[in-house]
Amino acid sequence: MGAKLKNVFGATAAALLMLSCAARAADKYTVAYIAPSLDISYWQWVAYGVKTEAAKLGINYIEMTSENSPSTQMNNIRTAVTRGVNAVVIGPVSSTSTPPVLRFLKEHQIPVAFTGIGPAPGETDYTSSVTANNYETGVAEGKFICDEAKKLGGNKIGMLSLPLDRENAQKYLNGAKEAFSTEGCDLVQILQTHGLTVNEAVAQANDLLTAHPDIKGIYGMYDEAATGAVKALQTRGLIGKIAVATADGSPTTVKLLRDGAIQGLFLQEAVGQGIDATEQVYNALTGKKVTKDLPLPEPLVTKDTIDSPEMQAKLKRVYPPSAGAY
Amino acid sequence: MSKRTHAVLTRPVDTVTRPRGTRFLVNYRTEAAILLAIVLIELGVGAMTPQALTRGNFADLAQAAAPLVIMSVGELLVVITGGIDLSVGSVFSLTGMVTALAMAYGLDGVSSTLCGLGVGAIFGIVNGVLVTFAGLAPFVVTLITYATAGSLAFIVTDGHSMPVPNQNYYLLNSGTLIPGVTNFLLYCVVITGTTEFVLRKVVAGRWLYAVGSSSEASRLLGIPVQKTRLSTYVVCSLLASFASVLSLSYISNAEATAGSSLMLQAIAAVVIGGASLFGGTGSAIGAALGALMITVIQNGVNLIGINSFWQGSVTGLVILIAVLIDRVGKARH
Incomplete structure (x- = not known):
């Protein structure tokens, strides 16, 4: 009986330890990237930026696609919140589709950063808008x-x-x-x-x-x-x-x-937009300073400048290495 | 049942009862009307933009129409049997990606092309088997393969577009197997001409119409309905794949979305060409002309400078007119 009890206590202790580890993993922030569609390279590259930066910051990453539909986009937002995400990075289907998204996320106090396409004019309830100029x-x-x-x-x-x-x-x-x-x-x-x-x-x-x-x-x-x-x-x-x-x-x-x-x-820094947007929502979560509007410049590169270190660094913020040579 | 009996049973009424001189015009009245419409559209565009009537523009039109012509002829075969293939656009996309990927892995042009055509063969067999032997509805089956092939087109390269590394691959499209005739034009003429000949003159071709008109009657007559249907799906997918490698050879770049708009265009071309979506009618020449008409409209809208978003409306209007004319013509007949 004593040996049996010892075994039960041992198993319980092990289970509690595992649960505690799982709980600690769950304590990590989670960011959801909501893409308007993933059939265009641009949004895949933004996704790569978000994913890379999330990994660097130790954040969990989930990804959803809105299939260019505002209603699917709203459903995705709701699902993301149900799944317990702490922040959202979104490439909206359109600027005009953003007000209900922003209202919903504000209700749930979830920071949101835009990539590629910004919010509708007049909207202010967002953390950051990282777009191209x-x-x-x-x-x-x-x-x-x-x-x-x-x-x-x-x-x-x-x-x-x-x-x-x-x-x-x-x-x-x-x-x-x-x-x-x-x-x-x-x-x-x-x-x-x-x-x-x-x-x-x-x-x-x-x-x-x-x-x-x-x-x-x-x-x-x-x-x-x-x-x-x-x-x-x-x-x-x-x-x-x-x-x-x-x-x-x-x-x-x-x-x-x-x-x-x-x-x-x-x-156009697709990867860079993903990186910067993720950084902004992370800053919001951790109480650091955020930049509300971040229009990234689109620098000109020519045959003469393509191999300069500066342009090579810029290119790495345009597309991921898996896409092809720089 | 003898081959001779099949031929008699499936011969069109027109060829039996009418004199030879008027037979051609009667058989091809729809095609003649489309051709006339194309000429009128082109002349109208030419009146507004004279460059439309230059040799260079005709060459552009032919090149732009070639993949759609080939796909439409394939789609037609399925439509004649009363089916539909919604997967052609996705098969087109996947074929391009697989072919380019094969080249990137070091395969030569021929082997890579065969890999691409293999995609068409596989999807054609899957479509055909599920429709004929599993008895599933063509719309449902090809909707499934449309989604699957479309998804795989992204998966194989993780969504990245693929440039063609083989410097000589352009010859498949732009070379000249016959001096003076560019390959893409040759393929279009041979595929359309052969298909038309088979549909009109070969017993197996007539079976397609019979199956499309009534599969039960065809079965009672001893026509191998299932094999006939299966073969149309295989040929349809193969032609979609061939159209894709031709396009890849021209563009030198594979994209996962390359065929996204082509499925509807191919079906539209078939309908414009006089085929009924209920099966039993249609011609390869009509489908090819239907594809050419869609391309002429796109070209005309661009040359005139109309907002290109009107292309869909103009194409829709043309389909409506074509269907109405066809219906009135048949009612009178």
Whole structure:
């Protein structure tokens, strides 16, 4: 009997020890990353940034995708809260979809940081908004492609744009228009993407070149636009005769930049946004200082600067090593 | 039952009763109408943007239409038998990723292409077996494989797009097996022409119409209904895979979302081409022209400078008109 009791006490003690360890693990903060969709590399790379930073800070990480649906996004938020997350990093489906999300998270006192797309205008109940400075980039890219076009003997520019119902696309466009107006370039046509695929961009670039054979520059708002434009130019033997610049950056466009097919890349720090947003919510959880609005610049990288240590460091904040070479 | 009996039983009524001169026009009236519509659209676009009527633009149109033409012909085969394949877009995406991945692992172009086509074969067999032998609804089966292939397209490379490392792979699309004819054009003509010939002139091709019209009557006539259906799903997926490797050869870049919009376009092309989603009708030439029409609309909208979000509405309107014209024509007939 005594031996049996000893065994029971021993087993109970072991179980309690295990429970205590589990409880200690559960004490760790958990951050949820809610992506608008994960079929676009950009949001996968933001996810990588959040995950990497969470691991570095010793935070648990969970990930959900809203499949571009505001209602799924709201469901995800509720599920995340039910699962007991301490902080949320969100790439919202749209800015206008954010008010109910913010109200719900405020009720539960959960810090939230935005990545890529910011909250609706007028909203203040968020911890941080880490976005790209699209307007300034629009101006800079507009000026750059205009200068390149002029070097090639023209001033007409065609644009392969993101869907213009997006706030970031509008900012890029307004910035570009301002630069064209200042620099004396003519934006002859804008073609909006539906599917963000290279295939679509090739067809659109071909149509752009057919409708406006006198353009000297192609302004891309997204990575696949430049890849598609280069393919169209290659087919027509126009590489180097029409300049290409784009926002974003990927192993594909970096290679095209090195090859001289793309003249300028404006790097959007997808990974960096994930890192910075996670850092901001962690700061909020631990009572440290947070930065409310953090518009990250999109620096220009060219063939001449791509191998500089500064640009290589920037590239590591654009896409993860698993995506391809820097 | 002899082959001769099959041929007689499944021969279209038109070819039996009408004189040879009018037979062609009667058999291809839908296709002729689509062709006329394409010419009119192109002339209309050309009136607003003269560059639309240049040789360069026609070459662009042909290149842009090629993958959709091939996919649509494959989709048509399934539709004629009264089925539908929703997985073609995802199979397209997965094939591209697998082919590029195989090249990244050091396989040569031919082996990599075979790997890609293997994806089509596997999904075609899975679709066909589940529809024919398990008796599941085509919509449900291909919805499942659509989701699975679409998901695998992300999984195989963790969602990253894959550049094609093989410098000569472009020859598959842009080379010239016959001097003066670019390969993609050759493939389109051969695939469409062969399929049309088989559907019209070969007994096994006529079986597709018979199965689509009434699978029970076909079974009573001794037509191997299950094998016929199975083969259409395999050919459909294989053609989707072939369209994908062709596109990969042209673009030199594989993306997990590459085929996301193509499934609906392929079905739309088949419907525009005169096929009924209830089965029993349709032609390869019609499907190919339907695909060309969708591409012409996209091209025209871009050239004119209309907001490209209108493309879907214009395509929808064209499908509606095509279906209405077809229905009126059949009612009169």
